Amino acid sequence: MTDRQPGRGASAATKEIARRRVVAQRIAASEFTRPEEIVRWLGAVQAQDYLGALWAVGLRLAGAHERDVERALAEGTIVRSWPMRGTLHFVAAADARWMISLLAPRAVASAASRLKVLGVDDEVLANARRALVKNLEGGLRLTRPAAYQVLEQNRIATAHQRGIHVLWRLAHEGLICFGPREGKQQTFVLLEEWLPKTRDLPREEALPELARRYFTGHGPATLRDFGWWSGLTLTEARLATDMAGKLVEQEAVGGHRYWFAHSPGAASPARANERAYALPAFDEFFVGYADRSAALSGLPTGSVTAFEMLRPAIVLDGGLIATWKRRLARQDVHLSTSLLAPLTDGADSAIELALGRYARFLELRGGIASPSHARSTRARAIDAR
DSSP: OBOOOOOTTOOHHHHHHHHHHHHHTTSSOOOOOSHHHHHHHHSOEEOSSHHHHHHHHHTTSTTOOHHHHHHHHHHTSEEEEEEETTEEEEEEGGGHHHHHHHHHHHHHHHTHHHHHHTTOOHHHHHHHHHHHHHHHTTTOOEEHHHHHHHHHHTTOOOTTTHHHHHHHHHHHTTSEEEOOOBTTBOEEEEHHHHSOOOOOOOHHHHHHHHHHHHHHHHOSBOHHHHHHHHOOOHHHHHHHHHHHGGGSEEEEETTEEEEEOOOTTOOOHHHHTTSEEEEOTTOHHHHTOSBOGGGGTTSOTTOSOHHHHTSOEEEETTEEEEEEEEEEETTEEEEEEEESSOOOTTHHHHHHHHHHHHHHHHTSEEEEOOGGGTTTSOOEEEOOO
């Protein structure tokens, strides 16, 4: 990953890239009303932070609540698994099979040495496969502790991260995926039973489809960005983009070539970026690109670490201006910010509106601390329900 920061002298064109991404990602405004629609639009939504990923989907829908996204997962219209880069993502149910088939082999190959060190060989995987199928067939589900217990009962040790690596490996071959939660526990189910039957796209169809999805939902972006996001090699990313043909367009900005796809009905970048947006940790606005510098163009060079960019973030006018955090207390959520840049006129109100939208997503009363005095100002209560 590269996080080059152009500093205060960044060109207007670089800032415009960030503004256009806010629009393409449907952060600014969205015509979508169902979780599976926005997940399909983006191609995939990074989801190792489960609660953050629920908000990543919700903030891109009109009037959504957390329970709406949870319902989509419970009903199987979106699914959580490891389709790309060996990292947990939400994908639309109709896309899970072909994405795993296309992208999982490289992640498995990259993890081969780690699995060997853990002693996870073909015999272990065959035994784990039989044990899990036996205990999941017929629409059953297992929490992670229960899945580990099944493996242990079949003489497959799960300590020292061995258990999760076994489950990870079997998910990559399309045997299992995450099902609905039981309380706060994630469950595993058999993918073939859980998801509707769909056609597994051949490689010559899957590659251009993946490129079209990425550049539509993330553009403008470079081939390197696409390769990072998908896990494809740069050669494969270039081939996929070439195969997409006229479905994607390209332009040169600051000596770099960017690809994008027009999306009819989208808000204009100028109007869309008058608002602030509270993004979750690991949001696609940052992790969807190898080079995140477009979103940092208003900050001094070196002022933001890679870690800070992966935290919950406030974006205004396409640029990162603050991080934020929450604290839950029964029927309330207390929200505060840590500023990364001086605020312009009206930014306080814009941030408050952005955080208030998150409180409404949770259907909780929100207490929002003034962003200019995040550590000392008493929170103002809002009715978020």
